[in-house]
Amino acid sequence: MDAMTPATTRLLARLVAETRWQDVPAQVRHETVRSFVNWLGCAVGGAPHPGVAAATRAATAYAGRPTTTLLGLGRRSDPMTAALVNGISSHVLDFDDTHDGTLIHPSSPVLSAALALAEDRGVSGEAMLEAFLLGVEVACRVGMAISPAHYEAGWHITGTCGSIGAAAASARLLGLDAERTAWAIGMGASQPVGLRVHFGSMVKSFHPGRAAQNGILAALLAAEGFDAAPDGIEGRRGFAEVLSSSFDVSRITDGLGESWEILRNTYKPFACGLVVHPAIDLCMRLRNEPGFAIDDIEEVRLRVHPLVMDLTGKREPASGLEGKFSIFHAAAVALVDGNGGEAEFSDARVLAPEVVSTRRLVTAQVEPGFRRTQCEVVLRMRDGSERRAETTTPLGSLGNPMSDDALGQKFLGLTASVLGEEKASRLLSRAWDAALQPGLGWLGEA
Amino acid sequence: MDAMTPATTRLLARLVAETRWQDVPAQVRHETVRSFVNWLGCAVGGAPHPGVAAATRAATAYAGRPTTTLLGLGRRSDPMTAALVNGISSHVLDFDDTHDGTLIHPSSPVLSAALALAEDRGVSGEAMLEAFLLGVEVACRVGMAISPAHYEAGWHITGTCGSIGAAAASARLLGLDAERTAWAIGMGASQPVGLRVHFGSMVKSFHPGRAAQNGILAALLAAEGFDAAPDGIEGRRGFAEVLSSSFDVSRITDGLGESWEILRNTYKPFACGLVVHPAIDLCMRLRNEPGFAIDDIEEVRLRVHPLVMDLTGKREPASGLEGKFSIFHAAAVALVDGNGGEAEFSDARVLAPEVVSTRRLVTAQVEPGFRRTQCEVVLRMRDGSERRAETTTPLGSLGNPMSDDALGQKFLGLTASVLGEEKASRLLSRAWDAALQPGLGWLGEA
Numbered sequence: 001m002d003a004m005t006p007a008t009t010r011l012l013a014r015l016v017a018e019t020r021w022q023d024v025p026a027q028v029r030h031e032t033v034r035s036f037v038n039w040l041g042c043a044v045g046g047a048p049h050p051g052v053a054a055a056t057r058a059a060t061a062y063a064g065r066p067t068t069t070l071l072g073l074g075r076r077s078d079p080m081t082a083a084l085v086n087g088i089s090s091h092v093l094d095f096d097d098t099h100d101g102t103l104i105h106p107s108s109p110v111l112s113a114a115l116a117l118a119e120d121r122g123v124s125g126e127a128m129l130e131a132f133l134l135g136v137e138v139a140c141r142v143g144m145a146i147s148p149a150h151y152e153a154g155w156h157i158t159g160t161c162g163s164i165g166a167a168a169a170s171a172r173l174l175g176l177d178a179e180r181t182a183w184a185i186g187m188g189a190s191q192p193v194g195l196r197v198h199f200g201s202m203v204k205s206f207h208p209g210r211a212a213q214n215g216i217l218a219a220l221l222a223a224e225g226f227d228a229a230p231d232g233i234e235g236r237r238g239f240a241e242v243l244s245s246s247f248d249v250s251r252i253t254d255g256l257g258e259s260w261e262i263l264r265n266t267y268k269p270f271a272c273g274l275v276v277h278p279a280i281d282l283c284m285r286l287r288n289e290p291g292f293a294i295d296d297i298e299e300v301r302l303r304v305h306p307l308v309m310d311l312t313g314k315r316e317p318a319s320g321l322e323g324k325f326s327i328f329h330a331a332a333v334a335l336v337d338g339n340g341g342e343a344e345f346s347d348a349r350v351l352a353p354e355v356v357s358t359r360r361l362v363t364a365q366v367e368p369g370f371r372r373t374q375c376e377v378v379l380r381m382r383d384g385s386e387r388r389a390e391t392t393t394p395l396g397s398l399g400n401p402m403s404d405d406a407l408g409q410k411f412l413g414l415t416a417s418v419l420g421e422e423k424a425s426r427l428l429s430r431a432w433d434a435a436l437q438p439g440l441g442w443l444g445e446a
Numbered sequence: 447m448d449a450m451t452p453a454t455t456r457l458l459a460r461l462v463a464e465t466r467w468q469d470v471p472a473q474v475r476h477e478t479v480r481s482f483v484n485w486l487g488c489a490v491g492g493a494p495h496p497g498v499a500a501a502t503r504a505a506t507a508y509a510g511r512p513t514t515t516l517l518g519l520g521r522r523s524d525p526m527t528a529a530l531v532n533g534i535s536s537h538v539l540d541f542d543d544t545h546d547g548t549l550i551h552p553s554s555p556v557l558s559a560a561l562a563l564a565e566d567r568g569v570s571g572e573a574m575l576e577a578f579l580l581g582v583e584v585a586c587r588v589g590m591a592i593s594p595a596h597y598e599a600g601w602h603i604t605g606t607c608g609s610i611g612a613a614a615a616s617a618r619l620l621g622l623d624a625e626r627t628a629w630a631i632g633m634g635a636s637q638p639v640g641l642r643v644h645f646g647s648m649v650k651s652f653h654p655g656r657a658a659q660n661g662i663l664a665a666l667l668a669a670e671g672f673d674a675a676p677d678g679i680e681g682r683r684g685f686a687e688v689l690s691s692s693f694d695v696s697r698i699t700d701g702l703g704e705s706w707e708i709l710r711n712t713y714k715p716f717a718c719g720l721v722v723h724p725a726i727d728l729c730m731r732l733r734n735e736p737g738f739a740i741d742d743i744e745e746v747r748l749r750v751h752p753l754v755m756d757l758t759g760k761r762e763p764a765s766g767l768e769g770k771f772s773i774f775h776a777a778a779v780a781l782v783d784g785n786g787g788e789a790e791f792s793d794a795r796v797l798a799p800e801v802v803s804t805r806r807l808v809t810a811q812v813e814p815g816f817r818r819t820q821c822e823v824v825l826r827m828r829d830g831s832e833r834r835a836e837t838t839t840p841l842g843s844l845g846n847p848m849s850d851d852a853l854g855q856k857f858l859g860l861t862a863s864v865l866g867e868e869k870a871s872r873l874l875s876r877a878w879d880a881a882l883q884p885g886l887g888w889l890g891e892a
Contacts, residue, residue, distance in 0.1 A: 058666035062510040062524040078508040154683030190640030197684035198636055203674040220504040228649040237600030238643035
């Protein structure tokens with residue numbers, strides 16, 4: 001370790017070992033619960049995905065005693081298996097949270113580990129949320145210190161920093177001291193998953209699931225005295241040096257324990273990539289204006305950030321999944337249906353004649369000067385008039401977060417078809433009150 | 447993927463899916479068995495290490511049905527847990543094999559996976575060895591293509607390429623077709639462990655153990671239809687691009703299926719780092735010369751490769767472990783005891799007065815022009831005469847391999863104290879005959 005580099009891993013470990021939920025500002029605690037609610041909905045909603053079924057068959061082949069809920073599947077397994085399966089189901093719809101500034105989806109790896117271990121060990125809701133909050137803090141701070149070089153090099157940062165955050169959360173739940181927490185963090189860092197070559201395959205959602213397992217195993221080993229380098233993040237041939245061409249250690253140390261990264265967590269209102277969200281938000285706004293009628297539209301003109309066309313430039317999508325990669329479908333279905341949830345990205349809606357005909361009216365112009373969250377939509381109507389809307393803070397962005405009510409609606413939209421409306425609604429209430437629950441037995445309903 | 451890059455992952459997958467043990471040259475098969483014998487001795491001999499006990503406690507907390515042997519521990523667990531524990535025990539003494547040209551210790555990750563899965567599934571010894579051979583081929587060829595840049599960057603290549611090799615071996619044992627084998631290889635590549643920052647801690651031996659588990663999980667997932675990118679090694683943002691600054695694809699493709707990397711596997715005659723082996727070999731040779739008497743020595747002069755002093759320059763070791771990092775102890779104990787096994791690197795021998803007094807006669811001079819395997823030893827005797835020996839092919843190197851008998855002696859030296867001499871001896875016979883055994887039930891004796 002360079003003499004100028006602070007003992008970063010130890011600083012993070014001390015934060016994890018010593019912070020108490022009740023000492024954290026109320027706003028931070030509330031955001032932690034919001035992240036939990038959002039994640040739980042995604043996990044239950046993602047459970048019917050074929051990738052989850054395949055992974056469950058594979059992982060339960062050698063599973064241990066079933067103490068822990070496989071969310072949305074109506075069954076239990078051991079906590080290691082649950083961490084994998086819940087990690088996959090919570091990320092598989094690409095509908096989970098995003099930390100503004102790193103592109104980490106922090107809840108999937110960290111909460112999949114924390115919840116599984118917490119349920120197995122029978123701890124309180126508060127202890128689970130405390131561990132989750134601290135794991136997110138560690139994952140996101142390490143992520144900031146190596147961003148954007150690390151992600152740009154091809155690492156799926158949700159899996160790499162996720163293993164570290166999951167290890168931190170698991171160490172907290174096992175009550176490890178700072179020294180052993182540093183070992184656990186170092187062992188998490190020595191198991192980075194995964195590679196962006198797998199984007200577009202099921203393996204993308206495997207990454208946070210495996211990261212959750214990596215973190216639990218790291219903490220279990222450290223708890224048993226299995227020792228590791230104390231400087232796994234910043235040390236020579238450690239995580240930062242090997243996995244990134246740049247390392248700004250101040251992003252880890254500045255304000256540590258005072259400012260909280262969970263306050264920069266964002267939640268997707270729409271069931272597709274973030275780059276499409278500004279356009280959907282604007283199309284929904286225009287649709288809700290007085291006098292709007294879908295049949296009056298002659299042309300839909302979008303002005304978008306360059307990434308929008310890079311990532312979602314598909315003009316003629318043929319399936320629900322392809323619809324998520326089509327800015328043209330997203331804008332059209334938002335104008336026709338007034339939403340951008342899973343239902344609007346079904347095969348049926350992508351192929352519906354009224355959506356297809358509207359989609360063919362959509363053009364998109366790239367604006368290199370735009371910010372990522374910036375968009376403009378102009379509707380030219382048959383009578384020659386124009387309806388126009390623009391934004392730099394679309395719904396769901398840091399400057400325009402989803403309300404608690406909207407998060408609840410999203411939760412119900414994701415879970416009702418899996419659990420039934422009554423159970424979904426009861427689960428939502430329990431999730432909001434998780435910090436007050438003496439245990440996590442109520443997850444059995446999920 | 448660059449249009450010029452062959453579909454490397456698919457080529458490897460086809461080799462794994464289509465090669466049959468009986469079609470492989472007899473010499474290759476025999477070397478596979480030699481690697482198995484060497485590895486099995488290391489695993490049983492390493493079982494009493496405290497790191498193995500800690501890992502076993504941690505990993506069995508959530509273990510499934512006990513179908514698979516934890517070598518040297520007199521108990522069973524599920525194959526996933528066995529792969530971790532056997533991976534750790536087989537590497538923890540640093541006494542396992544080394545592939546000449548990559549520094550990969552191929553058996554620890556690959557065989558820990560293959561043996562566990564094979565025992566669980568009840569397949570023949572031949573099927574297990576076939577999978578092992580193919581996994582080694584994949585791990586070492588991928589390793590060659592990214593060497594030396596990958597290891598020099600800080601990756602523990604045994605864990606990174608080990609995950610890939612373990613995936614390949616596991617895919618073979620599960621009978622996957624080439625397409626699914628490519629997925630498994632890609633998923634192994636997306637779980638690289640680990641970082642060299644952990645060298646000197648227990649985590650070093652965790653890396654091959656976790657790699658073995660990663661490979662099994664990758665193959666189980668692929669078997670269930672959990673899909674992955676088909677070009678996980680060579681693809682854009684794949685393993686080679688992200689984890690190495692150089693990639694020579696010809697090292698994977700040239701002679702694939704015709705030449706076999708297991709023929710470049712080497713076995714350590716001595717229980718310490720390879721850099722020390724030439725000196726031990728020469729000191730033992732001089733000790734065996736007619737007229738040699740330890741008390742006649744006035745000075746021991748070594749001429750060594752620079753790495754020897756970098757890695758093992760400790761002049762006054764205080765424990766058995768420190769003795770492994772002291773060229774001075776290694777030379778002295780070889781002259782006094784005539785060996786370099788685990789016994790010669792015990793606390794007792796490092797502190798024994800007759801060894802300490804000989805150690806203080808040893809000096810070492812660095813020779814920048816020497817090859818890694820090169821060494822010269824000069825003994826200046828009290829009567830003014832000199833005894834001299836030199837080598838570029840010390841015992842255990844590719845040019846001077848250990849004989850089958852010597853491997854057997856090493857096996858017994860490692861296992862007799864754990865199993866008793868009779869059981870150790872029976873196990874050795876079974877291991878040599880593994881390819882002829884209808885199953886692996888005989889491992890229950892280990």
